[in-house]
Amino acid sequence: QSALTQEASVSGTVGQKVTLSCTGNFNNIGSYAVGWYQQISHGAPKTVMFGNSLPSGIPDRFSASKSGTTASLTISGLQPEDEADYYCSTWDYSLSAWVFGGGTKLTVL
């Protein structure tokens, strides 16, 4: 049971906009910035967003937002190379630990 809840799977077609969600509580997402990580075919994770920052080399079709205790990663103009597992994480004050979501498998149809 992960501390953060993500959809198990999401799908979209090329060019579509998709949004992945990550739900926590006040002790984690409600209080701290969230990181989003892309993992393709169980390779090393790559950070696609941390807080509101887009890392160097990540296309600007990736964006992130947060409302209360739910964070969202939006991919505008979905591309075949975006097919991957996506994880969210942040610090949890009550656990004194970083927590991850269970991951969302994004399929590009």
Add this chain to the structure above:
Amino acid sequence: QVQLVESGGGVVQPGGSLRLSCAASGFTFSSFGMHWVRQAPGKGLQWVAFIRYDGATQYYADSVKGRFTISRDNSNNTLYLQMNSLRAEDTAVYYCAKDANTAMDYWGQGLLVTVSS
């Protein structure tokens, strides 16, 4: 550019020990906290441990507390994870990652640790 290169993985028997290393380059290592994150076969990412930039503070996941120790050598830009009393459920790919406040911004390539008799 930022590079994180892990080493020290392998096969170890239950109850055994292993020390992982992560060599960092491309940034001022002594100014950033560092993490270890693992992924069991077919499972999601699991945070393992964090160490503050100066080594003064460490945090651990409950599943490894008392068995694993995270440390760092800022003079050699190297992060470590000493793993003792290893169990089958510790079998995973272990990644080191650079801290970005409450997130991670760079990751190593990962290395496999297998605990098996």
